[in-house]
Amino acid sequence: MSDEDKVYALRCDNFAFAYGDEGEDVVKDVSINLVKGHILLITGPSGAGKTTICRAANGLIPHEFKGKMRGQITVHEKYNSRKYSVSSLSKLVGLLQQDPDTQLFNPSVEEEIVFGACNYGLPANAIRQRTEYLLELTRLVAHRRKNPHNLSGGQQQSCALASILSFEPPILILDEPTSNIDPIGSREVLMLVAQLAREEKRTTLLIEHKLEELVHLVDEMIVIDQGKILYRGTVRSVLEHVEYIDSVGLSVPQTTLLAAQLRKVGWSIDNLPLDVDEAITTLAPLVDHEALKRQPEPPPRRIQHHDENVIVDIRQLTHTYKDGTTALHDLSLKVQRGEFIAILGQNGSGKTTLVKHLNGLLKPTSGSVMVAGLDTRKASIDQMAMTVGYIFQNPDTQICKMKVYDELAFGLKNVGLPAAEVAQRVKLAAEELEITHLLDKNPFLLSMGEKQRIAVASVLAMRPSILILDEPTTGQDFKRAKEIMDLAVRLHDTGQTILVITHDMNLAAQYCDRVVIMADGKIILDAPVREAFQNRAALSASSLHPPQVTMLGRALGYPGAWLTVDEAFVALKNAWIGANHGA
Incomplete structure (x- = not known):
């Protein structure tokens, strides 16, 4: 035409x-x-x-x-x-x-x-x-x-x-x-x-x-x-x-980025693959598959901080909403202090309902929820706010002030902190999330990504023991999403317990150590992250699929689970036919 x-x-x-x-x-x-x-x-x-x-x-x-x-x-x-x-x-x-x-x-x-x-x-x-x-x-x-x-x-x-x-x-x-x-x-x-x-x-x-x-x-x-x-x-x-x-901060296909990195170190790749199937066709002839099978499992990505102290103890939790919908069914879960956990599942599987019980926003219909020794049915709002920081899926449901500074200061003032400490905490939180230039702005006039960072900052200013991030990367490009998760890692490094609800399998794979997968208000899998992303049945039952590099590794014969492009790159580079044959 x-x-x-x-x-x-x-x-x-x-x-x-x-x-x-x-x-x-x-x-x-x-x-x-x-x-x-x-x-x-x-x-x-x-x-x-x-x-x-x-x-x-x-x-x-x-x-x-x-x-x-x-x-x-x-x-x-x-x-x-x-x-x-x-x-x-x-x-x-x-x-x-x-x-x-x-x-x-x-x-x-x-x-x-x-x-x-x-x-x-x-x-x-x-x-x-x-x-x-x-x-x-x-x-x-x-x-x-x-x-x-x-x-x-x-x-x-x-x-x-x-x-x-x-x-x-x-x-x-x-x-x-x-x-x-x-x-x-x-x-x-x-x-x-x-x-x-x-x-x-x-x-x-x-x-x-x-x-x-x-x-x-x-x-x-x-x-x-x-x-x-x-x-x-x-x-x-x-x-x-x-x-x-x-x-520049965009989430490009993992297989495309991986192939580009391999081509940069000498692999003969004319056209970059756009998906897993193309990557298999492109890379399989260039891989020594026996050498790939001998590649060791990648080392732990960071020091594990969790101890035997159970900070969240949920027993036989059932929750039924007023309209008659039973969102959770006889669910039990223990979280040790210092863990970094992803809660995954399709829309409506009960993820948000579950974590709203941790800060008292919802009360059990039956069963019990203990958080840091507090019974959420009896603890005060102030007690829960200082213990559990909750970053909502939609920042508009969390933001209530007409000025960003006031939004960050809101919770701090409500629990009675001195004005000087309020100002200091607001300053530090704004610097962490790179929103200092927005402190005088009306948050409702900002972009979704900016509002999400404001919501994160307002919770971080409270310095809670447990941080819950409910789809924290909504509306964010990959760079901003990574910055938020990197911040969660820094908090985890200090011993803080992190729970993340996310649909982004790449981020869950890259950052979390344990995966809890939900479907129909129940936990259908609770496992270390590598094990979880190799469980095809549980992922499929919850409308999820593993990262592209995990699927690529399985197709090429790698016995474990790659969680990131970097892990796949190292293993493939060491199993390259060209390198092994002196090409």
């Missing part, structure tokens, strides 16, 4: 935008031509300008977010975003925002899904059929009567996506649509997006940090940083720059 024959569903011509009257441009002269029926992936570090482009595409900029806009956004080659209202453009452009909670306002999941379709006058029979299809697709059939705000974060994201798909807009703008969804659910959602693009010519602008599931689904990829486009082209051509892209 020649350029003259192409129909552009969305065009950005030298688009630039600065928030407020005196702000600096967060997007700088960006030009994008999105062809009808194509999928464009835009990725980049937090704060790169990705969300600003999304807001401009459906008219939120300049109509709802005020500032200085230059250039032009055109929808379907005739609708100028400056001249058409958000409501007019919303019929053409469906926007899934980064935080789904802000888009949900109906009393039930089913009503949320049908709302847009009814509002735009779709036939009743078509609405019913579409609703049933979307409930099945998003795994929300059992929750159709529930209030969306009572769902898990991932379920809320699925509900918001279904509500947009229900009225069938010709253009979809998806701002990190899978950030709260488990890996298998993420794959299903992204496959659906690709299916709609192919079968229904539904044009899609996709913002994502996670690239592993997208490499074969998108037509074009753009890497943006500091408001400017760094690279654009096919995924394969852009990922030839994988080491640089990794260095």
Whole structure:
């Protein structure tokens, strides 16, 4: 198809935008031509300008977010975003925002899904059929009567996506649509997006940090940083720059990064693999498989600090919510002081319900929860707040002040610390999370990534004995996610107990020592991390899959489990045919 024959569903011509009257441009002269029926992936570090482009595409900029806009956004080659209202453009452009909670306002999941379709006058029979299809697709059939705000974060994201798909807009703008969804659910959602693009010519602008599931689904990829486009082209051509892209903080496919590192030390690799299957085909002929089988298990990544002192003792815990949903079933768990544990499972498996019992936010329906010698049914809020620090999945549910400084100081003041100590702790926490420059800002006007760091800082300022991170990397690029987890490691090095709920298997593998996998409100596996990621049955039962390098090692005949790219690199380098034969 020649350029003259192409129909552009969305065009950005030298688009630039600065928030407020005196702000600096967060997007700088960006030009994008999105062809009808194509999928464009835009990725980049937090704060790169990705969300600003999304807001401009459906008219939120300049109509709802005020500032200085230059250039032009055109929808379907005739609708100028400056001249058409958000409501007019919303019929053409469906926007899934980064935080789904802000888009949900109906009393039930089913009503949320049908709302847009009814509002735009779709036939009743078509609405019913579409609703049933979307409930099945998003795994929300059992929750159709529930209030969306009572769902898990991932379920809320699925509900918001279904509500947009229900009225069938010709253009979809998806701002990190899978950030709260488990890996298998993420794959299903992204496959659906690709299916709609192919079968229904539904044009899609996709913002994502996670690239592993997208490499074969998108037509074009753009890497943006500091408001400017760094690279654009096919995924394969852009990922030839994988080491640089990794260095700016993006989570690139592990197999692609591994192959690039091996090629750098002499391996004959013409085309970098984009997934595990391609990596097997590319690397298997270059590996001495007998030598690989003899490679030792990687050493422990750090000193283990846990002792025999049990800091969390959960016995036969059952929890039933007021709507009758039993989220936990006769669950028992012990955590020793100083452990670093990942709690994994699909959306709705009970992970968040479990950890909310540790700080008294929820009370057992039956059974008992003891934390640092405190019975959570009897301990005061102040006692629990000083013992257990809880970083919520959605920072908007945690942030309550109109100034970042006041947010960090809030808990400290509530427990009666002197003003001087409050100021000192706020300063140190802000420096740790690199948010000192935000202390005078309104947190509700900041990006999701910035709000997440504020939430982390406010908890760290309390210096609790146990730190619970509920999806702490939501909305973060890989660099920021790594910084948060590196901070957790530093706290763990001082003897602090860390519990992390995450859907990011790579981060769980890299940082955690023990893995607890949940499904249907029960613990189905509790094991050391290497053992856990080799248990295919438990992972599959909980909609999880191990890191790419773990799957690659298994396919190549490595007897253990690689958890990181570095571990795979060392083992493969030592089992390289070229090295062993003097090539």
